[in-house]
Amino acid sequence: MNYESVIGLEVHAELATNTKIYCSCRNEFGLDVNTSCCPICTGMPGTLPVLNKKVVEYAIKAGLALNCSITREGKQDRKNYFYPDLPKAYQISQFDLPLCTDGYLDIEVNGEKKRIGITRIHIEEDAGKLIHSVMGDESYVDFNRCGVPLIEIVSEPDLRSAEEAKIYLETLKSVLQYIEVSDCKMEEGSLRCDINVSLRPVGSDKFGTRTEMKNVSTLSGTQRAIDYEIGRQTVILDNGGTIDQETRRWDDGKGENVLLRSKEEAHDYRYFPEPDLMPIVVSDEWIEEIRATLPEMPDVKKARYTGELGLGDYEAGIIVGNKSMARFFDRCVELGGNVKAVANWLQGDIMKVVKDKDITFDDINFTPEDLNELAAIVDKGTISITAAKKVLAKMFETSDKPSKIVDELGLAQISDEGAIEAMVNAVLDQNPQSFEDYKNGKTRALGFLVGMVMKESKGKGNPQIINKMILERLEAYKNS
Amino acid sequence: MSLYEKTIHELSHMLKAKEVSSVEITESVLERIDAVEDKVGGYVTVSKESALEMAKAVDALIASGESLSDIAGIPVAVKDNICTKGIATTCSSKMLENFVPPYDAFVSNKLKENGGVIIGKTNMDEFAMGASTETSYFHLTKNPYDLTKVPGGSSGGSAAVVAADEAIFSLGSDTGGSIRQPASFCSVVGLKPTYGLVSRFGLVAFASSLDQIGPMTKDVTDCAIVMNAIAGHDKMDSTSANITLPDYKSALVDDVKGMKIGIPREYMGEGIAPDVKAIILNAAKKYEEMGAIVEEFSLPMTDYALSAYYIISSAEASSNLARFDGIKYGYRTKEFEDLTDIYAKSRTEGFGSEVKRRIMLGTYALSSGYYDAYYKKAQQVRTLVKQSFNDAFAKYDMILSPAYPNTAFEIGGKITDAVQMYLGDICTVSVNIAGLPGIVVPAGFDSNNMPVGVQLIGKAFDEMTLIRGAYAFEKNTDFHTIRPSL
Numbered sequence: 012m013n014y015e016s017v018i019g020l021e022v023h024a025e026l027a028t029n030t031k032i033y034c035s036c037r038n039e040f041g042l043d044v045n046t047s048c049c050p051i052c053t054g055m056p057g058t059l060p061v062l063n064k065k066v067v068e069y070a071i072k073a074g075l076a077l078n079c080s081i082t083r084e085g086k087q088d089r090k091n092y093f094y095p096d097l098p099k100a101y102q103i104s105q106f107d108l109p110l111c112t113d114g115y116l117d118i119e120v121n122g123e124k125k126r127i128g129i130t131r132i133h134i135e136e137d138a139g140k141l142i143h144s145v146m147g148d149e150s151y152v153d154f155n156r157c158g159v160p161l162i163e164i165v166s167e168p169d170l171r172s173a174e175e176a177k178i179y180l181e182t183l184k185s186v187l188q189y190i191e192v193s194d195c196k197m198e199e200g201s202l203r204c205d206i207n208v209s210l211r212p213v214g215s216d217k218f219g220t221r222t223e224m225k226n227v228s229t230l231s232g233t234q235r236a237i238d239y240e241i242g243r244q245t246v247i248l249d250n251g252g253t254i255d256q257e258t259r260r261w262d263d264g265k266g267e268n269v270l271l272r273s274k275e276e277a278h279d280y281r282y283f284p285e286p287d288l289m290p291i292v293v294s295d296e297w298i299e300e301i302r303a304t305l306p307e308m309p310d311v312k313k314a315r316y317t318g319e320l321g322l323g324d325y326e327a328g329i330i331v332g333n334k335s336m337a338r339f340f341d342r343c344v345e346l347g348g349n350v351k352a353v354a355n356w357l358q359g360d361i362m363k364v365v366k367d368k369d370i371t372f373d374d375i376n377f378t379p380e381d382l383n384e385l386a387a388i389v390d391k392g393t394i395s396i397t398a399a400k401k402v403l404a405k406m407f408e409t410s411d412k413p414s415k416i417v418d419e420l421g422l423a424q425i426s427d428e429g430a431i432e433a434m435v436n437a438v439l440d441q442n443p444q445s446f447e448d449y450k451n452g453k454t455r456a457l458g459f460l461v462g463m464v465m466k467e468s469k470g471k472g473n474p475q476i477i478n479k480m481i482l483e484r485l486e487a488y489k490n491s
Numbered sequence: 492m493s494l495y496e497k498t499i500h501e502l503s504h505m506l507k508a509k510e511v512s513s514v515e516i517t518e519s520v521l522e523r524i525d526a527v528e529d530k531v532g533g534y535v536t537v538s539k540e541s542a543l544e545m546a547k548a549v550d551a552l553i554a555s556g557e558s559l560s561d562i563a564g565i566p567v568a569v570k571d572n573i574c575t576k577g578i579a580t581t582c583s584s585k586m587l588e589n590f591v592p593p594y595d596a597f598v599s600n601k602l603k604e605n606g607g608v609i610i611g612k613t614n615m616d617e618f619a620m621g622a623s624t625e626t627s628y629f630h631l632t633k634n635p636y637d638l639t640k641v642p643g644g645s646s647g648g649s650a651a652v653v654a655a656d657e658a659i660f661s662l663g664s665d666t667g668g669s670i671r672q673p674a675s676f677c678s679v680v681g682l683k684p685t686y687g688l689v690s691r692f693g694l695v696a697f698a699s700s701l702d703q704i705g706p707m708t709k710d711v712t713d714c715a716i717v718m719n720a721i722a723g724h725d726k727m728d729s730t731s732a733n734i735t736l737p738d739y740k741s742a743l744v745d746d747v748k749g750m751k752i753g754i755p756r757e758y759m760g761e762g763i764a765p766d767v768k769a770i771i772l773n774a775a776k777k778y779e780e781m782g783a784i785v786e787e788f789s790l791p792m793t794d795y796a797l798s799a800y801y802i803i804s805s806a807e808a809s810s811n812l813a814r815f816d817g818i819k820y821g822y823r824t825k826e827f828e829d830l831t832d833i834y835a836k837s838r839t840e841g842f843g844s845e846v847k848r849r850i851m852l853g854t855y856a857l858s859s860g861y862y863d864a865y866y867k868k869a870q871q872v873r874t875l876v877k878q879s880f881n882d883a884f885a886k887y888d889m890i891l892s893p894a895y896p897n898t899a900f901e902i903g904g905k906i907t908d909a910v911q912m913y914l915g916d917i918c919t920v921s922v923n924i925a926g927l928p929g930i931v932v933p934a935g936f937d938s939n940n941m942p943v944g945v946q947l948i949g950k951a952f953d954e955m956t957l958i959r960g961a962y963a964f965e966k967n968t969d970f971h972t973i974r975p976s977l
Contacts, residue, residue: 091813
């Protein structure tokens with residue numbers, strides 16, 4: 012039988028706040044073991060949580076970017092379970108009143124737009140990390156990650172393939188990075204997802220029984236994990252079996268999943284409202300303040316680049332895909348720069364240096380104004396493209412304006428027609444044979460003459476003007 | 492009169508007049524502890540050396556002419572569920588027998604800032620669960636008025652050491668009556684402040700939405716003095732109220748003329764001992780003589796409040812006490828097979844039976860399928876209880892009642908019957924459920940010469956009226972002057 016797969020994702024993203032969600036410990040990846048923890052995040056007796064307001068702000072920002080309704084009075088709940096990486100033996104999360112609900116994210120599948128529903132976004136704290144000894148007989152706990160703020164973004168079961176899930180995840184990642192609430196570095200564990208998969212006969216509108224898969228932590232892993240689970244369920248159904256509602260664990264190394272717990276073994280988390288925290292009250296004014304800080308979303312930006320600005324789909328995609336480049340580009344455009352020229356510079360020579368130096372477009376030491384000026388100088392014909400590349404190289408090193416660099420390096424082109432005409436006359440006088448050659452179809456003569464004039468001008472003559480002037484003379488002779 | 496017998500305000504005057512030093516006061520109290528602690532058993536830890544160091548430091552400040560708070564240089568005992576940096580904080584449990592917190596509770600810090608001399612940590616019912624201090628893992632605490640009787644609980648140690656003059660004052664905590672009932676049993680003044688008035692940071696949580704720390708003192712003046720030292724906003728406690736604080740000493744006025752006082756019929760009905768009832772009615776009469784208007788009224792929801800209390804407090808406790816799992820600190824079982832085994836054995840061996848009973852009760856109440864019937868229903872009752880108090884306070888400035896239906900009972904007398912023990916809490920739990928302040932002041936003695944306190948309940952954050960009411964009563968009676976003979 013042919014099956015349609017129905018997929019929903021629960022994505023956990025670590026928020027890039029300076030401090031943790033309920034204490035003032037630093038929120039930073041890669042610190043030495045147990046150097047960013049305190050009595051509060053290690054759950055010592057008598058300590059109390061105090062909510063970091065930035066966490067709420069970031070979650071609301073994500074909610075607005077994903078077109079959600081924002082809850083005006085939210086609360087936090089305790090999710091109770093025992094595990095050594097959870098020092099309080101409960102995780103503070105949100106149960107029935109998440110901060111954000113009913114949103115969506117548009118993704119592009121094979122050139123077509125598809126809308127994926129967002130059920131909810133809630134805030135919660137991360138747990139610590141267990142470190143197992145090499146011999147396997149001892150385990151240790153690193154509490155640095157305890158209390159790192161997370162948002163959990165739950166999608167509707169709107170995805171229909173592993174490919175769609177991957178695109179959804181990529182798009183979601185770029186949105187979260189765009190609004191600067193999360194680094195979304197899957198390799199550092201700052202973006203993780205649980206995957207719900209079910210199958211149903213093509214054409215059916217009823218959902219099949221779903222399984223939940225945990226421990227998926229890479230983009231490619233997501234795709235492989237879903238394909239594996241679709242395959243596993245297909246075999247069971249094709250053999251007349253039924254799918255059990257269960258939680259499975261993805262093993263990325265082995266490329267397979269194993270049963271973690273059955274429905275009967277599911278935890279009873281005994282959620283109840285966290286009595287140590289007050290309700291989260293969100294005012295309309297606050298929401299509007301946060302909304303005002305939202306940048307243009309990637310899809311809207313790309314549409315503007317390809318529409319209004321007339322960039323090609325490919326180059327628009329490249330700029331949108333690099334946040335700091337897009338920021339630089341937008342500023343150039345705002346200042347009235349030559350859109351196409353600036354786009355070319357950014358994706359070409361500048362991108363190369365940025366990559367080589369392993370920096371971002373925020374770190375380069377010339378401004379969008381400077382780049383616009385460089386493009387304008389080229390447009391005016393003051394310097395050639397070749398010279399402009401020299402100027403650009405210099406711009407990376409000094410904070411001098413391009414015009415100053417042009418002067419200093421003596422790169423200005425001679426565009427004065429009188430001066431050029433004199434040189435052209437001199438060269439033509441010395442090479443009368445060229446007129447005959449050109450008339451006889453040897454068009455190479457043109458290139459030769461232009462080269463001679465360029466040499467005469469010590470490379471500063473404007474090649475376009477020289478070219479045009481010589482061509483006119485040769486054509487005139489040819490037609491005479 | 493020995494120094495240890497005096498009140499905060501008496502000693503504070505003497506200190507300021509340089510008639511006595513803090514070291515002398517502290518030594519006097521330490522000698523008293525040496526003399527009677529064997530009989531009373533109010534302490535888990537006596538921190539003699541650090542107390543004398545604190546006393547010396549205060550004396551140095553006094554010598555340098557520094558102006559000091561009223562509690563500066565005064566020995567204070569702290570209930571053993573309030574974290575004290577560097578001093579064991581056990582909650583009278585095997586689970587935390589060796590737990591020394593690396594931080595101070597907000598109130599411990601406040602005591603230190605104000606120059607208080609922390610002299611020791613007091614015995615209590617394990618994790619504050621109990622009404623007799625008999626569930627302590629360590630030892631019994633005896634009632635200084637009759638050593639065969641309990642001091643009440645859970646702040647039994649804090650009440651007993653003040654009654655026995657083993658501390659000038661103490662701090663207790665009150666989740667369902669744990670300051671007020673032992674205050675009544677031991678003839679001291681005990682105030683459970685409005686929820687949110689005193690920070691809970693560093694108080695090892697029993698039931699987070701009910702717990703409050705409060706003073707236990709020899710008289711009402713001392714109560715006001717301690718409130719001035721420990722009340723106030725704490726940004727480390729999200730449930731701490733950010734309000735402008737009054738000077739509680741300004742409420743020490745002997746005048747209740749025109750004050751309207753209600754006595755809830757439900758607190759005076761069946762089950763209340765005749766002697767207790769008579770003493771409470773006498774107190775009411777006293778208020779009338781002083782010019783207050785006293786009348787009986789009905790406070791509905793009282794019966795339900797008790798059930799709601801046990802569900803909510805146990806549910807929160809089941810979660811709050813889950814962190815004691817044998818992994819990070821506290822007791823860990825010696826032998827185990829695997830992780831589940833560490834959890835099960837450490838908790839089985841580390842907790843006493845009353846604590847385990849409440850954890851099981853609370854876990855059950857929160858379980859899926861039972862949540863709506865128990866926890867949710869209890870929260871609905873809570874709303875109704877608050878409403879019934881609001882209605883009462885539309886008519887009355889204060890509510891007057893017993894703190895407990897009986898006087899102190901025999902050691903071992905009730906500990907075997909949990910339900911009997913729970914039913915006694917009927918007069919106190921509603922106050923916690925509604926988050927209101929309640930004060931208990933000595934109001935008499937029964938036919939066996941055991942003390943009885945009268946409870947005054949006030950509007951939220953209206954401690955001023957309670958202190959005024961209690962102060963006027965104390966001024967016009969002499970029950971607080973009758974001390975136990977040890």
